[in-house]
Amino acid sequence: MKQGIYTVEENTPLAEGVFRMRLRGDTSAVTRPGQFINIRLDGKFLRRPISVCDWDDGTITIIYKLLGDGTERMSRYPAGKTLDVLTGLGNGFDVGRAGERPLLIGGGVGTPPMYALAKQLLAAGKRVQAVLGFNSAADVFYADELRDLGAAVRVATADGSRGVKGFVTDALAGLDYSYYYACGPEPMLRAVWKTAVTDGELSFEERMGCGFGACMGCTCKTLTGFKRICRDGPVLRKGELLWDD
Amino acid sequence: MGRLSVTLCGIELDNPVIPASGTFGYGVEFAELYDINCLGTFSFKGTTREPRYGNPTPRIAEAESGMLNAVGLQNPGVDAVIAEELPRLKKCFHKPVMANVSGFSVEEYVEVCRRLDAQAQVGWLEVNISCPNVHGGGMSFGTDPHMAAEVTRAVKAVTTKPVIMKLSPNVTDIAQIARACEDAGADAVSLINTLMAMRIDIRRRRPILANVTGGLSGPAVFPVALRMVWQVADAVGIPVIGLGGVSSAEQVIEMMLAGAAAVEVGAANLTDPWACQKIIDELPAAMDRCGIDNLRDIIGGAKQWEKT
Incomplete structure (x- = not known):
């Protein structure tokens, strides 16, 4: 820091x-x-x-x-x-786990970190696919920028005004991927965690006091103990998450 | 003794600046940023007998010139503090540390204090009877003079190191609580803990904090804290540690003029991780501007202006 x-x-x-x-x-x-x-x-x-x-x-x-x-x-x-x-x-994504066909999943303002991630993965010779979810066509951003980098991009909108009608999980069907990286609102992360078939990692947000691990303001419970979203996260591994439903 | 040095319950501090409990973890995060041996000491994260997760999130909210927290005493428990945190701290901090203790019963305070008292690295025990964010413990001991005295007496009976009782501002008469602690044998008092507060998200029409209420800290509370330090310093003969919204060298001086023997810095560490280091660096120049030779000479220095 x-x-x-x-x-x-x-x-x-x-x-x-x-x-x-x-x-x-x-x-x-x-x-x-x-x-x-x-x-x-x-x-x-x-x-x-x-x-x-x-x-x-x-x-x-x-x-x-x-x-x-x-x-x-x-x-x-x-x-x-x-x-x-x-x-x-924060810890950031681990590009070393991507495999050959990583899938990047961004929901709303969970999309931005996928840009630098896609850049690194493409530079490493990976075949990058991205699924981006927004409420409607007017909210969509960075789909073209990710495409320009060389990623294959699918867009989902809740109202169907652009791309697949529905959520990011409705756009996962038929995709063949080696690992996934997701960032977005918690309901989206839960849906991805349930639906996506490979291992992956998910980036969370929480109200923070300090942002560097001092105040314990943003701690969540995981299978591997209490994690400060700001310092031990914001990226957590799929296998650590305590969601049981 | 240097011109910044002060004495706290018989132990000399290089300077009066002490990061407050709950804003400095067990020190290691800050030791990565600067040499924390520049501090007078620091008060580590409030420690209980059992590990605690604390309250659900959100635990943090913004306020005008301050913040609310409702962390709820998240800590790894006294066993892990002794087995893991203190050995880790030993590598980066070579001064006596202030052990902050919390509890939900007199027995718990006694057990945790007894165990931490036995640790060579611990210089003082700061007993938190003022956490506003937990039920059935914390502040309920600090809002009643008889309960405060009972905890003080019980802890003093099993410890050898100086015992500092950390007081709540959420009372009618903080001087009365301070006197009860002094009469029960406390070696010092520290004040103030956070002020009970809340915020509501007007778009969602619900409290921002999952705990509904939280504790207000930061620059907004400084004048309240200063007033209470002034009142308590007047009411007791034991040292008073002043805290509450301190974020500059000038405010350290102001707290000491009100009667503080040492000064804790809390919320400022969260918005500027280097805050305490900067305050210590700036103290000599601030003293020069105020015509102060030695900080220890100014404790209670504004007392001649006491209202009659």
Whole structure:
């Protein structure tokens, strides 16, 4: 983990209530797709944890949804604004387990971390497939960007206005995959956990105090003990999860 | 003795800055970020007899200039603290540590304190009778002077190290509780724990915290904490540790002027992991600006202005 001052380079709407922000600064603490950053906002005490969509030597890209006063304020930050950010938080995805045909499953703002993950897996010569779920066509983002990287992409929308009508699990039929990576709202993760046929790993979100394992604010129970979503997660293995239904 | 050093119940601290229990784990996460030997000491995560998961999530909510938590004393239990956490801490922290203890019965406080008292690394026992986030324990001992005295007496009977009673602000008269602890043999008191509070998600029309209520901490509570430290320092002869929303070197000085012999820093560690290190680094310059030679000379230094 590192603390640094980052400059907003871009902060633009991407879909209904969803923004993309690119920050310039030290990215050396970011080591794996699926990690997150924790941003201090003016007038807010707690930082806002947001997953990393992509990063390079000098920039970090995040995609965030307007969920309350904090993210509303964030969406109004102009280019040139500087922010105090903690980077390199959380364990991230383990690309070593992917096999030859990994499946990436993103629901809503669970989609962004799949971008850097797809990039790494494609660079390693894997055949990457992605299933993205949204409420309706106006909410869809990054399906084309993932396709441009070279992934095979299926989109599901709850109202059927784009792609398969239904949830991500309705779009899994017929796919042949070696391992899966999922990120999205908890009901989606539960459905994926029940439906997907291979081993996999799932990325969770929770309200956090610190974001680095000090406050025990985001702990969940697993088969391998209590896990702090911020530090022992946000990515947990399929076999650790305690869901029994 | 350096100009920052103070004495807490007979043990010299290099400086009065102490990360507060519940914001610093058992130290190892912070030892990865900086040399935690720069601290006066730190108070480790509230420890109970049995391992505890704590409350369901969400356990955290935002507030104006602060935060609410309802963690509910998640900890690995005293056996694991002695077998795993303390040996791990020994590698990165070479000063006496403050052992924070919680319980759901007098017997539990006694057993956990007795066991931690026997650990060479432990310098002080801080007995939490003020956790607002659990039922049937914690704060119920700290809101009644007779119960507070009973826990104090029972713990003192089985321990050799200084016993610090950590007090709740959720009472009518905190000085009365502090006096009851002093009369029962407490070596010091620390205050304040968090203020009972709540938030409601107006879109979903339900409390944000799964526990419904939680404890408010952060800069919002500093003036309340300062006032209570002032009142308690006036009411007891034992040392008072001041805490509650402290997040700068200036606020450390302010707490000490109100009567604090040492100062704990809590929520600030969560939003800035390097907060305590920065506060310690900034203390000499802040003292210079205020014309202070030695911090130990200013404890209770504003007392001449007591209301008559």
